[in-house]
Amino acid sequence: GATAIVLICEGSTFIAGADITEFNRAPEEPFHDEVIARLENSEKPVVAAIHGTALGGGLETALGCHYRVAVPNAKCGLPEVNLGIIPGAGGTQRLPRLIGIEAAVKIIASGVPIGAAEAHKLGLVDELIEGDLLAGALAYAEKLAAEGTPPRRIKDMQATFEGSGEIFKTMRAQLAKVKRGFEAPQRAIDAVEIATQTNIDEGLMKEKEIFYNCLISTQSQSQRHIFFAERKATKIPDVPKDTPVKKIESAAVLGAGTMGGGIAMNFANAGIPVFLTDATQEGLDKGIGIIQKNYASKVKKGKMTQEKMDKVMGLIKPTLDYNDLKDVDIVIEAVFEEMELKREVFGKLDAVCKPDCVLATNTSTLDVNEIAAVTSRPEQVIGLHFFSPANIMKLLEIVRAEKTSKEVIATSFALAKIIRKTAVLVGVCDGFVGNRMVHPYLREAMFLLEEGALPQQVDGALYAFGMAMGPFAMSDLAGLDVGWRIRKRQAATRPKDERYSAIGDKICEMDRYGQKTGAGFYKYEPGNRVPQPDPVVDELVIQESALVGIERKAISDEEIIERTIYALINEGAKILEEGIALRSSDIDVIYVYGYGFPAFRGGPMFYADTVGVKTVYDKVAEFHAQHGKLWEPAPLLKKLAEEGGRFADFGK
Numbered sequence: 001g002a003t004a005i006v007l008i009c010e011g012s013t014f015i016a017g018a019d020i021t022e023f024n025r026a027p028e029e030p031f032h033d034e035v036i037a038r039l040e041n042s043e044k045p046v047v048a049a050i051h052g053t054a055l056g057g058g059l060e061t062a063l064g065c066h067y068r069v070a071v072p073n074a075k076c077g078l079p080e081v082n083l084g085i086i087p088g089a090g091g092t093q094r095l096p097r098l099i100g101i102e103a104a105v106k107i108i109a110s111g112v113p114i115g116a117a118e119a120h121k122l123g124l125v126d127e128l129i130e131g132d133l134l135a136g137a138l139a140y141a142e143k144l145a146a147e148g149t150p151p152r153r154i155k156d157m158q159a160t161f162e163g164s165g166e167i168f169k170t171m172r173a174q175l176a177k178v179k180r181g182f183e184a185p186q187r188a189i190d191a192v193e194i195a196t197q198t199n200i201d202e203g204l205m206k207e208k209e210i211f212y213n214c215l216i217s218t219q220s221q222s223q224r225h226i227f228f229a230e231r232k233a234t235k236i237p238d239v240p241k242d243t244p245v246k247k248i249e250s251a252a253v254l255g256a257g258t259m260g261g262g263i264a265m266n267f268a269n270a271g272i273p274v275f276l277t278d279a280t281q282e283g284l285d286k287g288i289g290i291i292q293k294n295y296a297s298k299v300k301k302g303k304m305t306q307e308k309m310d311k312v313m314g315l316i317k318p319t320l321d322y323n324d325l326k327d328v329d330i331v332i333e334a335v336f337e338e339m340e341l342k343r344e345v346f347g348k349l350d351a352v353c354k355p356d357c358v359l360a361t362n363t364s365t366l367d368v369n370e371i372a373a374v375t376s377r378p379e380q381v382i383g384l385h386f387f388s389p390a391n392i393m394k395l396l397e398i399v400r401a402e403k404t405s406k407e408v409i410a411t412s413f414a415l416a417k418i419i420r421k422t423a424v425l426v427g428v429c430d431g432f433v434g435n436r437m438v439h440p441y442l443r444e445a446m447f448l449l450e451e452g453a454l455p456q457q458v459d460g461a462l463y464a465f466g467m468a469m470g471p472f473a474m475s476d477l478a479g480l481d482v483g484w485r486i487r488k489r490q491a492a493t494r495p496k497d498e499r500y501s502a503i504g505d506k507i508c509e510m511d512r513y514g515q516k517t518g519a520g521f522y523k524y525e526p527g528n529r530v531p532q533p534d535p536v537v538d539e540l541v542i543q544e545s546a547l548v549g550i551e552r553k554a555i556s557d558e559e560i561i562e563r564t565i566y567a568l569i570n571e572g573a574k575i576l577e578e579g580i581a582l583r584s585s586d587i588d589v590i591y592v593y594g595y596g597f598p599a600f601r602g603g604p605m606f607y608a609d610t611v612g613v614k615t616v617y618d619k620v621a622e623f624h625a626q627h628g629k630l631w632e633p634a635p636l637l638k639k640l641a642e643e644g645g646r647f648a649d650f651g652k
């Protein structure tokens with residue numbers, strides 16, 4: 001008979017976690033807990049042999065085994081918190097018993113997998129196997145059997161820690177900062193603490209209870225929504241999976257400014273050679289200098305080797321000669337935001353670039369159809385709207401113009417994957433999806449100042465709601481002058497009877513353009529990006545209320561949230577109806593990945609569903625009656641409210 005057992009998986013990986021589409025169904029036999037208990041209770045030593053990724057329920061299965069061996073490039077992790085839940089099959093009870101509570105909390109509450117070498121160091125993996133895993137695992141098991149080593153059951157171990165219970169308090173406080181607003185990491189600590197207090201059976205029961213409470217929570221539903229939404233965003237109904245994709249082996253970026261430099265870094269990081277051009281040698285040198293500084297700071301922080309930096313810098317090729325672009329597979333234009341200039345540039349590109357070159361613009365407000373129209377090949381033209389800083393922000397809006405070909409769309413999605421962006425398809429309109437929605441959001445934030453709030457109060461309420469930062473801190477970060485220039489251009493055509501706040505303009509008139517000038521809605525100490533409330537701005541705001549004849553009143557945090565977030569939702573509903581976004585979940589992805597909307601609220605449209613579309617509509621209707629036509633409810637919002645519908649069910 002057998003003397004020991006090896007548990008190994010076929011294919012590219014060990015068990016990589018639960019099928020999360022099953023979370024909404026009743027579990028089927030054999031139940032996971034029972035399988036794990038059978039493994040753990042085996043009289044003969046059981047060895048898990050891990051390759052690929054042992055994640056979630058997969059790692060929990062391995063923890064039911066008595067020993068674990070792994071190939072050096074395997075990964076182990078408990079990523080459940082990313083879906084707003086905690087491990088529910090013993091992970092929180094066994095891992096701390098095996099590797100100690102601090103290491104366990106780090107793995108469980110961060111959700112980040114660790115490599116096999118680290119797992120080995122922690123004692124999670126008993127032996128690293130170079131070469132053939134099965135052979136190595138069998139040899140390991142045979143040795144155990146030969147030496148008469150008994151099963152080592154984690155359930156019989158003690159989860160101990162040094163020092164007092166203060167350690168849990170400290171860990172909770174730390175996590176409240178790094179995972180601000182997220183419930184699951186806190187619950188994970190609760191579960192680990194339980195492991196130190198009870199026997200395994202009671203611990204497993206309590207873990208299960210916490211797991212189910214998390215599973216039905218709005219936070220978990222929201223995080224799972226975002227998880228699926230991100231994957232759904234890549235599915236375009238009329239661009240099937242088998243649409244031919246052009247391989248991108250070389251690229252060019254026009255304009256070495258704020259955006260161009262960051263975009264070029266994306267290509268270099270992915271190993272794709274990229275030309276970077278500018279109008280002048282000076283502009284080019286400046287752009288290259290900034291890229292260099294960016295990489296150098298990574299090297300200094302130990303996040304990149306000098307060797308890698310030399311390699312990526314070598315892939316970025318500065319040039320002033322358009323002829324260099326004749327063979328590249330894609331050009332991304334990021335010159336000044338002026339239509340005349342863009343038209344001129346695209347005319348030149350049309351003349352030099354090869355016929356199947358993708359011609360992309362990073363414009364944030366201009367009409368991509370108009371840009372495409374100056375070329376002889378509008379089907380090759382697309383918008384690729386990056387977010388600042390382009391080397392860091394995950395979001396990419398892919399802007400489909402009227403004539404953009406399916407191949408170019410499919411190629412853009414494929415490229416997004418290569419340069420590690422989360423891509424969402426949007427249609428042409430002023431501001432596309434993200435910036436178009438942010439406009440009414442910022443507008444209401446500004447009106448709230450006139451009505452009685454101060455920037456720090458508005459930002460404080462939205463920060464507490466979970467936004468990465470409030471609207472005024474965000475504006476200061478992005479720079480106030482760009483919007484100011486646009487507003488000046490629009491001033492002549494703005495309807496006279498439309499409410500308009502001049503506060504933003506007045507701040508700019510004081511040469512306060514945000515962080516880059518050391519002052520905007522806030523002031524900034526040199527070298528410090530933390531916004532400091534500024535009495536000068538408070539005074540300006542208070543004067544402005546008087547000037548426009550509004551008596552200042554106390555504004556509640558609740559009103560701040562409703563006025564700003566519901567403004568987002570109302571505009572989002574219009575965007576959906578116009579077909580600028582394909583589906584409601586696409587908007588959610590844009591807001592979570594591009595605008596710091598909290599994932600635990602699922603994005604603005606999903607948030608509306610969780611609050612109740614009717615509740616949102618009623619409030620919007622109330623604001624409409626109170627504040628006038630800028631609050632006209634979107635017909636779709638009204639319709640869904642009347643039907644008892646949800647945004648999540650609307651769209652393709």
Ligand code: NAI
Pocket residue numbers: 254255256257258259260277278279280283287333334335336337338341345362363364365385386387388478
């Ligand atoms: P920027 O002013 O920092 O950079 C523009 C660069 O283009 C400058 O270096 C300029 O010298 C260069 N340039 C001007 N004319 C040129 C020409 N004929 N050929 C080659 N280079 C030329 O501007 P930024 O912020 O990088 O914006 C660039 C584009 O990206 C704009 O269309 C803008 O709307 C868009 N965008 C900007 C975002 C931002 O947050 N700054 C976000 C997303 C898009």
